[in-house]
Amino acid sequence: MDKILILGAKGMLGGQLKRTFSKALGWDRQDIDITQNDDLRQKIKDLTVKPSVIINCVAYNNVDEAEQKKDLAFKLNFEVVGNLAEICRDLDITLVHFSTNYIFDGEKGEYQEDDIPHPLSVYGESKFKGEQALQKTWHKFYLIRTAVLFGPPGESDLSKKSFVEVMLNLSKENNVIKAVDNEINSLTYAVDLAEAVKKLILEKQPFGIYHITNSGQASWYDYAKEIFKILKKNVKLKPVLASALPRKALRPAKALLLNTKLPPLRLWREALKEFLIS
Numbered sequence: 001m002d003k004i005l006i007l008g009a010k011g012m013l014g015g016q017l018k019r020t021f022s023k024a025l026g027w028d029r030q031d032i033d034i035t036q037n038d039d040l041r042q043k044i045k046d047l048t049v050k051p052s053v054i055i056n057c058v059a060y061n062n063v064d065e066a067e068q069k070k071d072l073a074f075k076l077n078f079e080v081v082g083n084l085a086e087i088c089r090d091l092d093i094t095l096v097h098f099s100t101n102y103i104f105d106g107e108k109g110e111y112q113e114d115d116i117p118h119p120l121s122v123y124g125e126s127k128f129k130g131e132q133a134l135q136k137t138w139h140k141f142y143l144i145r146t147a148v149l150f151g152p153p154g155e156s157d158l159s160k161k162s163f164v165e166v167m168l169n170l171s172k173e174n175n176v177i178k179a180v181d182n183e184i185n186s187l188t189y190a191v192d193l194a195e196a197v198k199k200l201i202l203e204k205q206p207f208g209i210y211h212i213t214n215s216g217q218a219s220w221y222d223y224a225k226e227i228f229k230i231l232k233k234n235v236k237l238k239p240v241l242a243s244a245l246p247r248k249a250l251r252p253a254k255a256l257l258l259n260t261k262l263p264p265l266r267l268w269r270e271a272l273k274e275f276l277i278s
Contacts, residue, residue: 002094002201003049007034007084008057010156012149013098013190017055020194025051028156034058035075037083044087053201055096056084059127061160063102064248066123077126082133089138094207096197101147101186103128106252109184112260113145113209121249131209142200143209144193145257148223151190151275164276167224171235181221181239184254186213189271196265211257214268226269230276 008014009026018026025047032043044051059077060066066073081097088095102124103117119125134141150162161169170177196212218226221239228235242251265271 002052004201005044005047005051005054006057007032007054008059011057011154011159012151012162013154013193014055014057015154015159016151016190016194017057017197020191020198021055024055029158034080034084037087040083041087041090044091044093050091051093053094053096054084054088055197056081057098059098061100061123063121063123063251066121066126067248070122070126073122073126074129077123078129078133081130082137085134085137085141088140092140094140094142094201095134095138096142096144096201097130097134099127099131099143099145100124101145101255101257102252103131103145104252104255106255109254110256110258111211112258113211120252123249140207142197142205142207144197144200145209145211146188146193147186147213147255147257149188149190149193150272163220163223164227164272167227168231171228171233176236176238177224178238178240178245179219179221179224180242180245181219182241182253183251184217184219184256186257187216187218187223187268187272188213189265189268189275191275192265192271196262200262205262208261210261211259212262212265213257213259214265214271216267216269217256218268226272227276230273 004021004024006024006026009018010028060073103119104111105118117128119128150164
């Protein structure tokens, strides 16, 4: 079994990967400042058993705040990734890294792994630059693009809330909830994604770019409607255009990630139901 090191182990995805790889070593911000490249390199070199795989779950993923915090977004999503790729190259470690459908502009609607990115936002641009840094630096990588993650919340207080959490919190305080119905995404259950990553590593699939999401698609309105339907919550949902909400960052109108390399994951509705009622 490969020795696995998970960075960002207290976020939603990192936490789920830690549960999936039960013997993996997990580091979070209390263990290492990942922006301090020399410290990170030395801490990895000092391990008694060198990891054969590092899974990087560290990211700046507040899409709207990134418009104002460009330096921080680029530091975590670009510079850190390039530095980590150099460490993995020098120590001969496979690197697993995650990216997003927001590297695409949505004009094409559906995107395969080899389609050319064209981000609309600072967040999307920073993630795309991270992809480029990884690919230029080291060839032993799994670059996994995913979208709209939901699942058990991360332990870290900095872990981003999923749309499910946001909707449930809003439903406690509002009689009417607005949800965008003209932006279409793929959706991803963290539990299913973590299992797919495990399979990818254990089966020693070819290195490269993979799109991993649950099957199907949804607007934010469709997604919210399904959440409340499963939970039998009587919530008045109002579909609105993206332009009606005060958001700082542009988002693609439709950026579905097509998986052309792996067996498809189950439908997002099935995964969401399992998450909400289990």
